[in-house]
Amino acid sequence: MGVQAGLALGLIGAFLLGASAGAGEDPAMTRARQRMVERQLKARDITDTAVLKAMGKVPRHLFVPPALAGEAYNDYPLPIGEGQTISQPYIVALMTQQLALTGAEKVLEVGTGSGYQAAVLAEILPRVFTIEILPGLAASAATRLKALGYQTVRVRAGDGYLGWPEEAPFDAIIVTAGATHIPAPLVAQLREGGRMIIPVGSGGFQDLLLGRKERGSLVTRPVSPVRFVPLVEPKR
Numbered sequence: 001m002g003v004q005a006g007l008a009l010g011l012i013g014a015f016l017l018g019a020s021a022g023a024g025e026d027p028a029m030t031r032a033r034q035r036m037v038e039r040q041l042k043a044r045d046i047t048d049t050a051v052l053k054a055m056g057k058v059p060r061h062l063f064v065p066p067a068l069a070g071e072a073y074n075d076y077p078l079p080i081g082e083g084q085t086i087s088q089p090y091i092v093a094l095m096t097q098q099l100a101l102t103g104a105e106k107v108l109e110v111g112t113g114s115g116y117q118a119a120v121l122a123e124i125l126p127r128v129f130t131i132e133i134l135p136g137l138a139a140s141a142a143t144r145l146k147a148l149g150y151q152t153v154r155v156r157a158g159d160g161y162l163g164w165p166e167e168a169p170f171d172a173i174i175v176t177a178g179a180t181h182i183p184a185p186l187v188a189q190l191r192e193g194g195r196m197i198i199p200v201g202s203g204g205f206q207d208l209l210l211g212r213k214e215r216g217s218l219v220t221r222p223v224s225p226v227r228f229v230p231l232v233e234p235k236r
Helices: 003-016 027-042 049-057 066-071 089-098 116-122 135-147 184-189
Strands: 078-081 084-086 106-110 127-132 153-157 170-175 190-200 206-214 217-226
Touching: 027 049, 027 089, 049 089, 049 116, 066 078, 078 135, 089 116, 089 190, 089 206, 089 217, 106 116, 106 184, 116 127, 116 135, 116 153, 127 135, 135 153, 170 184, 184 190, 190 217
Parallel strands: 106 127, 106 170, 127 153, 170 190
Antiparallel strands: 078 084, 190 206, 206 217
């Protein structure tokens, strides 16, 4: 484990002494999180009450390096190490809302990162599976999520382009890094009628696509232009 990951987990330990987010945390962080919900999400087009509640509960400042905790609730992405980032709060909320979750779905996330998106999903859903190709990030995210009480999130270190076939089919799939194409294995692992949200493109910019599986194929429509770090492909 790297120095950043160790420091982050130390911060988690201190946080847990205060029980839970909003209960024993720094009141300034609680206020910052609520401002984020009001000004960045509600003031725009985020209307799903379950998404707003989840975003208002998950302690985002514990999913970034300690030195950046004071910036965690600002409207931009932040680096989390190993060349990866945590998406800006609005994009996390937008992608989650686009899945139109009812609360009973089994969801796969591709691109765990720090574990923040998985935590947001876990506030809404009983079954969350998440894959991260970088072993160090996968390990620290798994430890962080368990320490914060997200016991039902399952984390795997592996190739996100290949999905998690043993746990398929999934009701929804969310890809949180820029893919060069829509991976066929992910489409195959999505149940009929299921939804997928994925940024697709090259050159540093992508189109955020929302897809629905119909008769075995993914029918997509554009949601928004976005900029994600690339979905890392393993050397084959």
